Amino acid sequence: xxxxxxxxxxxxxxxxxxxxxxxxxxxxxxxxxxxxxxxxxxxxxxxxxxxxxxxxxxxxxxxxxxxxxxxxxxxxxxxxxxxxxxxxxxxxxxxxxxxxxxxxxxxxxxxxxxxxxxxxxxxxxxxxxxxxxxxxxxxxxxxxxxxxxxxxxxxxxxxxxxxxxxxxxxxxxxxxxxxxxxxxxxxxxxxxxxxxxxxxxxxxxxxxx
Numbered sequence: 001x002x003x004x005x006x007x008x009x010x011x012x013x014x015x016x017x018x019x020x021x022x023x024x025x026x027x028x029x030x031x032x033x034x035x036x037x038x039x040x041x042x043x044x045x046x047x048x049x050x051x052x053x054x055x056x057x058x059x060x061x062x063x064x065x066x067x068x069x070x071x072x073x074x075x076x077x078x079x080x081x082x083x084x085x086x087x088x089x090x091x092x093x094x095x096x097x098x099x100x101x102x103x104x105x106x107x108x109x110x111x112x113x114x115x116x117x118x119x120x121x122x123x124x125x126x127x128x129x130x131x132x133x134x135x136x137x138x139x140x141x142x143x144x145x146x147x148x149x150x151x152x153x154x155x156x157x158x159x160x161x162x163x164x165x166x167x168x169x170x171x172x173x174x175x176x177x178x179x180x181x182x183x184x185x186x187x188x189x190x191x192x193x194x195x196x197x198x199x200x201x202x203x204x205x206x207x208x209x
Contacts, residue, residue, distance in 0.1 A: 138155025
């Protein structure tokens with residue numbers, strides 16, 4: 001039984017001892033020598049970063065709980081990786097950028113507001129609990145933003161696209177919230193809050209959390 005203080009339990013969540021792994025469309029094959037994280041969109045400089053380059057940029061390590069929109073949480077997970085703010089600084093994200101749209105190796109997509117991407121604890125995670133991510137956990141890299149539900153943290157992430165307008169990701173297109181704040185219990189969209197738009201050429205598959 002996981003012991004966590006009630007005051008630290010987000011509304012509607014229950015604590016479990018370990019992650020439940022979702023991979024609805026299978027786990028992608030990773031050729032780490034060919035892997036690149038691509039940063040594009042509203043930036044001054046497009047980036048392509050290898051796994052070794054990401055490891056060399058790692059600037060954050062902390063312990064934080066993980067919360068899945070389906071109602072379970074895992075306490076006291078140790079995360080290590082590169083802050084999104086560092087990557088944003090390297091790319092020179094333009095002032096008009098309002099959203100970060102992420103694309104995974106399996107085609108999964110999701111979107112977060114730029115202010116959440118700038119949060120000092122928003123990271124491209126490379127390690128969990130002192131070990132490199134397992135392929136099931138999103139190796140080589142996944143997004144983690146502590147105050148957002150897990151579906152916002154794309155596993156196997158390979159593209160970061162900065163936009164000036166909102167675009168549904170996979171679960172957002174199916175009614176999940178535009179932001180997904182855990183403490184405000186932003187699980188689902190309000191009726192009629194957004195006209196749903198998609199970027200032509202971006203495919204969508206699934207990875208809930």
